[in-house]
Amino acid sequence: MEAAVAAVDLRKHFPRKQVGGNILVRRLRRYVKHRRTKEVQTGASPAPAADGQTKTAGTIEDSAAGDDVILAVDGVSFEVNPGEVFGFLGPNGAGKTTTIRMLATLLEPTSGHAYICGYDVTKQSREVRRRLGVVLAGDRSLYWKLSGRENLEFFATLYHVPRRQIKGRVDELLERTQLADRADELVERYSTGMRQRLSLARALLADPPVLLLDEPTLGLDPQAARNLRALVLELKQEGRAILLTTHYMEEADFLSDRIAIIDHGKIIALDTPSGLKSRLTSDRVFRLEVAGLHGNIDCLVERVPELNIVELRQDEEAETTQLTFTMMDGQTNTAALWQAVAAAGLMVLNYTVKAPTLEDVFIALTGRGLRD
Amino acid sequence: MQAQDWYVLWAIVRKEWRIFLRYPLNALLRIADPLIWLTPVYFMSLSFSVNGRAPGFEAFTGTHNFLAFILLGNIVGSYISAVLWNMGFSLKQEMEQGTLESLWLTPNSPWLHLIGRSTVSVLVTGLNTLGVWLAAYLLFGFEITSALGPALLVLIPMVIALYGFGIAYAGIVLYLRDAVTLSDIGTYTLQILSGINFPVTALPRPLMIVGLTLPMTYAIDAIRALLIGTTPLVAIEVSLAIVLISMFVFLILGRVVFERIDTRVRKMGTLSTH
Amino acid sequence: MTANDIRTAAAVLRKDLIVFRRYPTWIVSLLIWPALFPAMYVFMARTLSGPGGQAVAAFQSVSGTDDYIGFLLFGIIPWMILNTTLWDFGTHLRTEQVRGTLEATWTTPASRLSMLIGASIRQLVISLLFLTITLFMACLLYGFELRGDPLTLLGLLSLSLLPIIGLGMLFASLILWMKETSSLVVIVRGIFMAFAGMTYPIEVLPARMQILSKALPLTHAIRAMRLVGLIGVGWNDVKYEVMMLAILSVVFIAMGLMAFRLAERHGQSTGTLGHY
Numbered sequence: 001m002e003a004a005v006a007a008v009d010l011r012k013h014f015p016r017k018q019v020g021g022n023i024l025v026r027r028l029r030r031y032v033k034h035r036r037t038k039e040v041q042t043g044a045s046p047a048p049a050a051d052g053q054t055k056t057a058g059t060i061e062d063s064a065a066g067d068d069v070i071l072a073v074d075g076v077s078f079e080v081n082p083g084e085v086f087g088f089l090g091p092n093g094a095g096k097t098t099t100i101r102m103l104a105t106l107l108e109p110t111s112g113h114a115y116i117c118g119y120d121v122t123k124q125s126r127e128v129r130r131r132l133g134v135v136l137a138g139d140r141s142l143y144w145k146l147s148g149r150e151n152l153e154f155f156a157t158l159y160h161v162p163r164r165q166i167k168g169r170v171d172e173l174l175e176r177t178q179l180a181d182r183a184d185e186l187v188e189r190y191s192t193g194m195r196q197r198l199s200l201a202r203a204l205l206a207d208p209p210v211l212l213l214d215e216p217t218l219g220l221d222p223q224a225a226r227n228l229r230a231l232v233l234e235l236k237q238e239g240r241a242i243l244l245t246t247h248y249m250e251e252a253d254f255l256s257d258r259i260a261i262i263d264h265g266k267i268i269a270l271d272t273p274s275g276l277k278s279r280l281t282s283d284r285v286f287r288l289e290v291a292g293l294h295g296n297i298d299c300l301v302e303r304v305p306e307l308n309i310v311e312l313r314q315d316e317e318a319e320t321t322q323l324t325f326t327m328m329d330g331q332t333n334t335a336a337l338w339q340a341v342a343a344a345g346l347m348v349l350n351y352t353v354k355a356p357t358l359e360d361v362f363i364a365l366t367g368r369g370l371r372d
Numbered sequence: 373m374q375a376q377d378w379y380v381l382w383a384i385v386r387k388e389w390r391i392f393l394r395y396p397l398n399a400l401l402r403i404a405d406p407l408i409w410l411t412p413v414y415f416m417s418l419s420f421s422v423n424g425r426a427p428g429f430e431a432f433t434g435t436h437n438f439l440a441f442i443l444l445g446n447i448v449g450s451y452i453s454a455v456l457w458n459m460g461f462s463l464k465q466e467m468e469q470g471t472l473e474s475l476w477l478t479p480n481s482p483w484l485h486l487i488g489r490s491t492v493s494v495l496v497t498g499l500n501t502l503g504v505w506l507a508a509y510l511l512f513g514f515e516i517t518s519a520l521g522p523a524l525l526v527l528i529p530m531v532i533a534l535y536g537f538g539i540a541y542a543g544i545v546l547y548l549r550d551a552v553t554l555s556d557i558g559t560y561t562l563q564i565l566s567g568i569n570f571p572v573t574a575l576p577r578p579l580m581i582v583g584l585t586l587p588m589t590y591a592i593d594a595i596r597a598l599l600i601g602t603t604p605l606v607a608i609e610v611s612l613a614i615v616l617i618s619m620f621v622f623l624i625l626g627r628v629v630f631e632r633i634d635t636r637v638r639k640m641g642t643l644s645t646h
Numbered sequence: 647m648t649a650n651d652i653r654t655a656a657a658v659l660r661k662d663l664i665v666f667r668r669y670p671t672w673i674v675s676l677l678i679w680p681a682l683f684p685a686m687y688v689f690m691a692r693t694l695s696g697p698g699g700q701a702v703a704a705f706q707s708v709s710g711t712d713d714y715i716g717f718l719l720f721g722i723i724p725w726m727i728l729n730t731t732l733w734d735f736g737t738h739l740r741t742e743q744v745r746g747t748l749e750a751t752w753t754t755p756a757s758r759l760s761m762l763i764g765a766s767i768r769q770l771v772i773s774l775l776f777l778t779i780t781l782f783m784a785c786l787l788y789g790f791e792l793r794g795d796p797l798t799l800l801g802l803l804s805l806s807l808l809p810i811i812g813l814g815m816l817f818a819s820l821i822l823w824m825k826e827t828s829s830l831v832v833i834v835r836g837i838f839m840a841f842a843g844m845t846y847p848i849e850v851l852p853a854r855m856q857i858l859s860k861a862l863p864l865t866h867a868i869r870a871m872r873l874v875g876l877i878g879v880g881w882n883d884v885k886y887e888v889m890m891l892a893i894l895s896v897v898f899i900a901m902g903l904m905a906f907r908l909a910e911r912h913g914q915s916t917g918t919l920g921h922y
Binding site: 397398401404405408409411412413415416417418419420421422426427428429430431432433438553557560561563564569570571574575 | 837
């Protein structure tokens with residue numbers, strides 16, 4: 001069976017030096033962009049970054065070549081099959097959105113190829129757009145001065161829905177996205193969740209075999225996010241290929257059949273959620289918070305066989321250490337762990353054992369948290 | 373164009389028109405604003421007049437009817453500003469709102485959007501013209517009695533030429549992403565150089581030469597000669613030929629420039645403003 | 647005003663001037679518009695005066711001067727200052743609201759009024775800078791000659807700026823709850839353009855329109871400056887205009903401050919300070 005979406009060694013480099021324009025304008029623009037990135041990040045992660053160095057992951061300088069380029073997407077390849085939800089998981093700026101935009105024909109790749117239902121996104125963009133439903137991040141892609149219904153009717157024509165079917169199609173989608181009772185109000189009076197649903201309804205107008213969803217639940221309240229996820233699963237049941245980006249790992253875990261973890265523009269792992277989790281050396285993740293360790297973990301590592309530290313966080317002020325780790329053989333090694341703790345004279349503040357999450361996988365792969 | 377495209381075009385026109393009507397104050401303002409700009413010029417003309425006749429003006433233009441002179445110039449001038457604002461500024465607004473990407477995502481040529489947008493702009497500006505005309509009649513007793521047909525023959529190709537230019541300009545705005553300043557200064561400069569309030573012969577020599585290279589100048593001049601009998605710069609047939617040629621030139625130019633820039637913008641990924 | 651208030655105002659002034667310098671559109675507003683804007687009217691006036699200056703006598707009989715270029719510039723420059731004040735100062739609170747800095751500054755213990763005063767002083771500084779550049783351009787491009795006593799003119803101009811600032815405050819506050827006031831700005835600046843005698847002596851207006859003119863502070867400012875700058879009279883001969891300006895300054899600034907207080911209270915009671 002032909003893949004609904006196929007990307008082959010897709011790359012996008014942005015020049016850091018922009019051509020044209022006044023230098024002041026450029027500086028200002030960069031400043032504004034910088035501020036926005038910051039805002040988006042703080043909005044998404046209330047916890048401050050542990051290491052401030054990776055604020056704009058993905059904006060890697062090609063220092064070897066000495067060129068001033070940003071490698072937003074650096075050679076990604078993957079396929080999405082019909083009836084499959086494919087999750088793109090990664091921190092902000094990892095290249096998720098850039099990839100989506102290339103698939104959506106909004107951005108031309110620097111090199112590599114991408115196909116939607118066998119059509120090339122650069123050479124056959126019209127055919128590609130006929131088969132795509134796209135929800136871009138944010139709620140700004142609708143006309144605020146038109147009602148929900150008017151928006152859908154307008155876009156239905158633009159998506160070449162036959163004239164006689166427009167009304168029925170719009171009604172059906174309004175019903176399906178639970179917007180029917182507010183359909184005739186201006187979009188400016190909608191909540192974020194409603195706008196997001198309307199965007200999804202618009203993406204479904206042409207009944208496309210492929211859906212690209214960029215952060216579909218960003219900014220939604222938990223209930224709205226749950227409803228949207230249920231809808232995504234329904235759409236998958238209908239046999240559509242769905243590519244979705246997110247930086248919520250629970251969401252990726254719950255929705256996706258397969259997940260690509262993307263960081264600095266590269267896919268660093270691609271597997272089913274359980275496949276990814278099984279990469280960790282055990283099926284349990286341990287978290288231990290102790291006082292008195294002072295960052296020196298040798299006393300534990302030396303005494304506990306096959307202890308694999310996933311993450312280490314120190315709280316300088318409280319002089320406590322938080323360890324996340326896996327152990328090869330949980331049962332026998334637990335005893336060794338407690339002996340080591342006792343021998344080192346550490347005070348245990350907290351101890352949990354749980355099934356690994358995608359976040360643990362991400363941390364193990366990149367050495368830092370998703371939201372850092 | 374296929375039947376499909378006509379439906380799309382119609383949907384775009386309806387969308388633009390609806391949004392225009394949803395800003396009622398702006399719609400009203402589009403009639404009030406030209407009148408506001410006319411007022412200082414009109415009263416300035418009065419301060420140079422004796423018993424309602426302006427001798428200096430008459431010596432320059434060959435007509436004593438300065439109100440009609442200014443009004444006709446401003447009607448063509450309003451298309452200049454409509455083109456720069458509707459093709460430039462409103463495109464920029466769609467970029468900021470994020471709707472431009474939704475449009476570009478549909479399986480249609482960007483041309484349809486530009487043509488739809490131009491159509492509504494011509495329509496709205498036409499209505500404005502009538503509104504201004506009516507207001508000028510009520511406020512200043514403005515009347516035109518001569519046949520309008522030949523004047524429209526000049527105006528229509530001129531407007532088409534302007535929108536051809538507008539399509540190129542839309543491309544420039546996509547690229548520069550800052551339309552306000554450029555549209556503002558561009559409109560004002562073009563209005564000065566093409567002589568919407570005074571004959572271009574009153575401009576200092578270097579500016580006059582620039583003015584004489586603009587097809588609008590000839591359109592305005594011919595329309596005035598036809599309707600109020602001013603002394604034309606060149607024969608009216610020559611002006612008409614200039615306007616017709618420029619119509620084809622600008623349509624082709626618009627297409628070429630826009631296509632090149634659109635490709636470039638897709639490479640840079642700057643369709644939205646962040 | 648306490649020392650803290652003065653320090654607040656000074657800090658706002660400093661911040662505003664830095665931001666202004668870093669924001670590139672000042673090039674356009676300070677360099678291009680002063681050169682470009684008068685052109686339309688200067689060339690129109692040239693047309694009206696006729697190829698041989700036939701109509702200058704008619705103009706002199708209503709305006710009292712034959713220097714129609716100077717006459718125009720004394721009308722156009724104050725109007726341009728009003729226009730920039732409405733757009734820049736009149737939207738500064740809104741800009742901060744959109745950026746999110748309005749809430750940040752308003753949650754500090756500093757007096758909000760002092761902040762407004764700081765911003766007003768910034769506008770005064772920029773207006774004077776604008777004036778200097780415009781006069782220089784006018785001399786260079788349009789052959790404008792400054793006659794009359796420069797100190798008197800400067801005094802008159804400073805007085806004229808007060809009601810303009812008041813109007814700016816009014817707009818800055820209105821915009822906080824109207825969100826979108828560009829249409830209103832266009833209408834108000836249009837009223838001033840049409841009726842303050844920017845390009846003509848108000849004597850040519852029909853009588854009932856003259857009543858409206860006299861309620862506009864700009865009318866008196868322009869008239870006084872023309873009298874001093876073109877005819878060369880002293881303070882004594884513009885007493886009436888100065889008095890009207892003083893009264894209208896008080897009225898406009900009082901309205902501005904009142905609107906500011908109302909907007910502040912409205913924002914606090916509805917919690918819309920951070921909205922955009």
